[in-house]
Amino acid sequence: MAFRKDDMFDEYNVKVGTIDWYTKNKRLLDKLLPEVIIADKIVGDSRFQVYRNENFELVFVHSIDVETRKAVADLNKVNYHDGIRVQLTWGPDESYLKVGDTTLEQNYFLVKCVVEKS
Numbered sequence: 001m002a003f004r005k006d007d008m009f010d011e012y013n014v015k016v017g018t019i020d021w022y023t024k025n026k027r028l029l030d031k032l033l034p035e036v037i038i039a040d041k042i043v044g045d046s047r048f049q050v051y052r053n054e055n056f057e058l059v060f061v062h063s064i065d066v067e068t069r070k071a072v073a074d075l076n077k078v079n080y081h082d083g084i085r086v087q088l089t090w091g092p093d094e095s096y097l098k099v100g101d102t103t104l105e106q107n108y109f110l111v112k113c114v115v116e117k118s
Helices: none
Strands: 017-023 036-043 046-052 057-064 067-074 084-090 095-101 108-112
Touching: 046 084, 057 084, 057 095, 067 095, 067 108
Parallel strands: none
Antiparallel strands: 017 084, 036 046, 046 057, 057 067, 084 095, 095 108
């Protein structure tokens, strides 16, 4: 599927990075589909997962060594009808997910990843 973003994660940005993209992907924004996987990539000791779940939430999971960070963003909080803009940011201490719409007023929100307990 052309929509997959696995190639955006590589050995050059595995420790620190930001990925920003805009999409109108109909599958991602179709509430009738239970889940849409955007990326699932292992690079060295890190794993990056981005998907839209059955609750119409965008989920960013960043696993580093033994720590797993997760951010969940409700896509209903933005005007997603004309597409969305997604930004993922990660580093050694924190990871974030930013979701916005594509309207002129750019409604967006930022979700800090929280460490999941094992």
